[in-house]
Amino acid sequence: MSELFLGVNIDHIATLRNARGTNYPDPVYAATLAELAGADGITVHLREDRRHIVDRDIEILNETIQTRMNLEMAVTDEMLDIACRVKPTYVCLVPEKREEVTTEGGLDVAGQLEKITAAVRRLSEAGIKVSLFIDAERQQIDAALATGAPYIEIHTGHYANAQNEAEQGAELKRIAASAAYASDAGLKVNAGHGLHYHNVKPIAAIPEMHELNIGHAIIARAAFEGLEKAIRDMKRLMQDARQGI
Numbered sequence: 001m002s003e004l005f006l007g008v009n010i011d012h013i014a015t016l017r018n019a020r021g022t023n024y025p026d027p028v029y030a031a032t033l034a035e036l037a038g039a040d041g042i043t044v045h046l047r048e049d050r051r052h053i054v055d056r057d058i059e060i061l062n063e064t065i066q067t068r069m070n071l072e073m074a075v076t077d078e079m080l081d082i083a084c085r086v087k088p089t090y091v092c093l094v095p096e097k098r099e100e101v102t103t104e105g106g107l108d109v110a111g112q113l114e115k116i117t118a119a120v121r122r123l124s125e126a127g128i129k130v131s132l133f134i135d136a137e138r139q140q141i142d143a144a145l146a147t148g149a150p151y152i153e154i155h156t157g158h159y160a161n162a163q164n165e166a167e168q169g170a171e172l173k174r175i176a177a178s179a180a181y182a183s184d185a186g187l188k189v190n191a192g193h194g195l196h197y198h199n200v201k202p203i204a205a206i207p208e209m210h211e212l213n214i215g216h217a218i219i220a221r222a223a224f225e226g227l228e229k230a231i232r233d234m235k236r237l238m239q240d241a242r243q244g245i
């Protein structure tokens with residue numbers, strides 16, 4: 001089975017910093033520590049309201065990240081201009097609602113095909129690899145393919161928020177079937193949102209998964225155990241799942 005990568009999302013280091021208007025804890029420092037602990041990439045979501053990651057973070061991280069930056073952003077002219085100037089390795093296009101506490105679902109690629117295809121083209125022409133954050137639905141996978149984006153990230157929020165085992169099992173099935181369908185069609189398949197230490201293994205065991213992006217649970221655990229241990233423990237769970245342990 002191919003290797004499974006971990007992208008560590010450091011947004012919530014910035015949430016903590018911004019809560020007091022201080023210059024600490026610094027997400028730049030967190031990214032360096034995350035890489036030393038084995039993160040394969042650093043994910044940051046530059047929200048339109050700048051509630052956590054801010055422009056300064058993106059600029060400095062772009063200079064200091066040793067692995068690769070995965071910039072999550074809404075499909076707006078402002079964000080496209082920033083991405084094309086900064087040129088992160090990856091951009092993941094996500095839906096965004098100003099009033100939401102966190103991302104509530106996948107991007108409706110099928111419903112905005114023209115707009116998203118144009119964004120994918122602009123980013124690709126700037127040398128950026130584009131991923132589309134979508135729900136585990138064939139219609140959205142087909143639309144993602146039509147845009148020319150090489151990657152999708154399957155939204156695992158419904159799986160993470162399932163109210164009982166049956167519901168979670170059904171979500172897992174849907175995600176696994178979608179990963180296989182997308183991979184067969186030639187897309188690289190990532191996943192993320194709401195994954196934590198107790199629900200990550202079944203997702204990590206899906207053979208087509210290329211990378212998992214995990215943030216909130218890792219940063220929360222880091223408050224008690226330190227960032228390095230939090231990342232190493234998550235990677236170990238992912239690797240165990242991959243080996244059927």
Ligand SMILES: CC(=O)[C@@H](O)[C@H](O)COP(=O)(O)O
Binds near residue numbers: 194
């Ligand atoms: C796009 C996505 O899946 C989110 O997980 C996001 O990256 C996390 O940021 P928020 O906590 O601001 O929703």
Ligand SMILES: NCC(=O)COP(=O)(O)O
Binds near residue numbers: 043072195216217
């Ligand atoms: N794209 C998902 C991500 O980056 C992290 O989401 P979460 O683990 O903070 O829910």
